Amino acid sequence: MNWFARQVKKIIFIDAPYTAEGKPSRYNRMWHKTVLAVCAVSIIPLVSITAVNYFLYRRSLQTELIQPIQSIASLTKYSLESFLEERIAAAKYASSRERSEDLFDQEKLARILSRMRQSFGGIVDIGVIDSDGIMKAYAGPYDLAGKDYRDQDWFGKMLVRDVYVSDIFLGHRQLPHFVIAVKRDNEQGQSMIFRATIDTEGLVQQIQIAGHIQQSDAFLLNREGILQTTSRLFGEAFQKFPGRLPPYAEGSQLIEDLEIQEEAYVMGYSFISGSPFLFVIIANREDVLSGWQTYKTEMLAFLAISTIAILIIIMGITSTWVERIKQADLRREATLHNVEHTNRMASIGRLAAGVAHEINNPLAIINEKAGLIKDLLNMPGGNPPDKEKLRKQTDSIIQTVTRCSEITHRLLGFARHMDIKIEPVVIDSLIRDVLGFLEKEADYRDIHVTMHVSDTLPTVRSDRGQLQQLFLNLINNAFDAMKKGGNLEISVSDKDPNHVVVKIKDDGIGISQENIEHIFEPFFTTKKSKGTGLGLSISYGIVKKLRGTIYVDSELGQGSTFTVTIPVERPA
Amino acid sequence: MEKTLKVLIVDDEVDLSGTLVERLDLRGFDAVAVQTGKQALHQIQHNEFDVVVLDIKLKGEDGVDVMKQIKQIKENLPVILLTGHVSKEANEEGLKAGAIDYIIKPIDLEDLIVKLHEAVAAYL
Numbered sequence: 001m002n003w004f005a006r007q008v009k010k011i012i013f014i015d016a017p018y019t020a021e022g023k024p025s026r027y028n029r030m031w032h033k034t035v036l037a038v039c040a041v042s043i044i045p046l047v048s049i050t051a052v053n054y055f056l057y058r059r060s061l062q063t064e065l066i067q068p069i070q071s072i073a074s075l076t077k078y079s080l081e082s083f084l085e086e087r088i089a090a091a092k093y094a095s096s097r098e099r100s101e102d103l104f105d106q107e108k109l110a111r112i113l114s115r116m117r118q119s120f121g122g123i124v125d126i127g128v129i130d131s132d133g134i135m136k137a138y139a140g141p142y143d144l145a146g147k148d149y150r151d152q153d154w155f156g157k158m159l160v161r162d163v164y165v166s167d168i169f170l171g172h173r174q175l176p177h178f179v180i181a182v183k184r185d186n187e188q189g190q191s192m193i194f195r196a197t198i199d200t201e202g203l204v205q206q207i208q209i210a211g212h213i214q215q216s217d218a219f220l221l222n223r224e225g226i227l228q229t230t231s232r233l234f235g236e237a238f239q240k241f242p243g244r245l246p247p248y249a250e251g252s253q254l255i256e257d258l259e260i261q262e263e264a265y266v267m268g269y270s271f272i273s274g275s276p277f278l279f280v281i282i283a284n285r286e287d288v289l290s291g292w293q294t295y296k297t298e299m300l301a302f303l304a305i306s307t308i309a310i311l312i313i314i315m316g317i318t319s320t321w322v323e324r325i326k327q328a329d330l331r332r333e334a335t336l337h338n339v340e341h342t343n344r345m346a347s348i349g350r351l352a353a354g355v356a357h358e359i360n361n362p363l364a365i366i367n368e369k370a371g372l373i374k375d376l377l378n379m380p381g382g383n384p385p386d387k388e389k390l391r392k393q394t395d396s397i398i399q400t401v402t403r404c405s406e407i408t409h410r411l412l413g414f415a416r417h418m419d420i421k422i423e424p425v426v427i428d429s430l431i432r433d434v435l436g437f438l439e440k441e442a443d444y445r446d447i448h449v450t451m452h453v454s455d456t457l458p459t460v461r462s463d464r465g466q467l468q469q470l471f472l473n474l475i476n477n478a479f480d481a482m483k484k485g486g487n488l489e490i491s492v493s494d495k496d497p498n499h500v501v502v503k504i505k506d507d508g509i510g511i512s513q514e515n516i517e518h519i520f521e522p523f524f525t526t527k528k529s530k531g532t533g534l535g536l537s538i539s540y541g542i543v544k545k546l547r548g549t550i551y552v553d554s555e556l557g558q559g560s561t562f563t564v565t566i567p568v569e570r571p572a
Numbered sequence: 573m574e575k576t577l578k579v580l581i582v583d584d585e586v587d588l589s590g591t592l593v594e595r596l597d598l599r600g601f602d603a604v605a606v607q608t609g610k611q612a613l614h615q616i617q618h619n620e621f622d623v624v625v626l627d628i629k630l631k632g633e634d635g636v637d638v639m640k641q642i643k644q645i646k647e648n649l650p651v652i653l654l655t656g657h658v659s660k661e662a663n664e665e666g667l668k669a670g671a672i673d674y675i676i677k678p679i680d681l682e683d684l685i686v687k688l689h690e691a692v693a694a695y696l
Contacts (some may be wrong), residue, residue: 357629368588443632444634531605
């Protein structure tokens with residue numbers, strides 16, 4: 001479990017995910033952005049290709065799987081139509097071949113039946129009905145001679161038609177039958193009807209053949225939607241078909257998505273012309289498309305597995321790289337920290353030289369005053385020294401000691417910490433402190449320092465130590481650039497309510513255009529052995545750290561102006 | 573009786589130079605203190621001095637420059653540099669520029685007196 005957790009942690013970059021302000025850390029943002037970008041360029045094409053494939057394959061596979069159903073509907077339509085046509089033709093032939101009175105002859109009719117049975121299967125009986133609807137002659141297993149058909153529906157229809165094919169019905173033997181009737185005129189011009197009853201076995205056989213294909217169900221319906229043959233799915237013959245009856249059409253038709261009793265079906269159908277029948281072949285959509293379903297599942301599984309694999313690889317690689325960048329940054333920061341420390345030490349060293357000199361003077365005064373007191377006390381002659389004079393000397397010593405302690409306090413006030421520590425800082429008094437260190441140097445080198453401070457200057461929240469270092473570097477540089485009697489102008493103003501602008505303007509040697517581009521680069525120096533080349537690059541780093549800006553404006557021989565902008569509130 | 577040595581002290585710290593004058597006076601010197609190079613040159617032009625004690629760092633002035641100007645007026649006037657520098661190199665530079673000796677602040681008075689006598693003796 002530990003191993004697993006370690007691997008997951010390696011893949012999903014988890015390392016100080018949030019900053020102290022509750023925002024995602026820089027490296028987490030970097031990780032997220034990289035993962036998103038790389039995922040976008042790798043997973044989007046994969047998903048697109050899969051989607052295109054999906055739709056193309058679905059179309060072609062569906063055509064391939066569904067189309068046969070329509071073909072079967074079409075083929076069956078022709079075979080059923082020819083089945084009926086054959087029998088209608090036989091009935092027509094049989095009725096027209098004989099004279100009309102011969103048709104009324106029972107024996108002759110029996111012979112016709114026997115001949116017809118020899119040629120075509122399924123003929124149960126035949127009969128001849130006169131124009132009044134009375135069965136005049138009958139050959140077959142039942143006693144139907146003399147039966148009156150006048151009131152029957154089909155008889156009515158025969159008055160206007162030459163051929164009639166009935167719905168399927170159960171005959172006397174409870175076997176399904178249908179009737180074919182053809183009309184002819186007798187020699188006297190009267191209509192007579194030749195009627196043949198045909199059992200449905202021949203039809204059903206053909207329908208069953210169709211139904212064996214594609215796990216489908218094939219059956220006949222009449223135009224009222226009553227099942228004419230038994231359906232595997234929708235019940236026995238003569239029950240109502242639960243689905244909606246499709247609209248009439250000439251050829252075979254296909255309905256790809258038909259819902260019956262909350263199941264989806266594919267239905268092929270064809271109206272059998274010259275009959276009340278409608279051939280239907282129907283299959284469960286899911287069964288038909290099972291090939292597609294398998295393919296679809298495989299394709300989606302492939303997509304999912306490759307996406308997961310890509311994600312794991314991308315996240316793993318990104319985590320490794322972000323971790324490396326982070327380590328490199330940490331090392332760089334540590335180096336920078338050392339460099340800053342060096343710079344700080346160097347400037348403290350420079351301060352120390354000044355401070356030593358500054359302290360030496362008061363020490364020399366104390367020394368002389370104390371020496372004088374001793375001299376006065378040791379004066380030959382035994383006269384007590386003038387008390388007033390002694391008091392004057394001791395007062396002077398005390399004053400000078402105070403002067404020394406001010407110097408040491410100032411030095412101690414020079415912040416030693418190097419990490420960012422945000423606190424309220426009054427920029428102008430901070431600059432005055434820095435100038436305090438350089439006061440003597442300015443005195444000796446006759447450098448005139450003037451300072452202009454805006455009345456509305458806000459207190460900024462920033463890092464005191466970093467700002468001290470920054471201004472010490474800049475003012476030291478200005479001092480180095482100036483000759484004896486130079487002028488240093490420092491102005492502190494509020495550019496807008498959110499920024500304080502400090503301009504440090506010297507009238508020193510200036511910077512050439514060639515050098516100006518490089519002055520913020522580390523180790524670039526024009527001071528030869530005197531400089532480390534780090535002061536301005538560190539100053540630049542400090543300004544960036546404090547979310548400010550720094551730029552220089554300089555002309556060779558005219559002097560330089562460094563402009564620093566510090567935000568009043570350091571943004572995160 | 574030994575000759576009273578006339579000493580010119582040039583230092584911008586009045587407290588220091590004033591006290592030094594008083595102490596040297598107590599020891600039988602005739603010391604005068606000035607604060608600037610200009611005052612020093614004026615004194616030298618108008619008065620006779622046996623030796624000059626000159627602070628190397630004057631306000632707005634370089635002690636070594638002042639010394640060179642003194643030497644231009646009176647080449648044989650010995651100058652002892654008064655310095656805050658502990659580093660030998662900086663002080664050696666003063667010697668190269670023409671100083672006879674240097675003394676580091678805070679001043680050891682007895683040491684200074686020895687140096688004053690030595691300086692004067694060197695130019696006799």
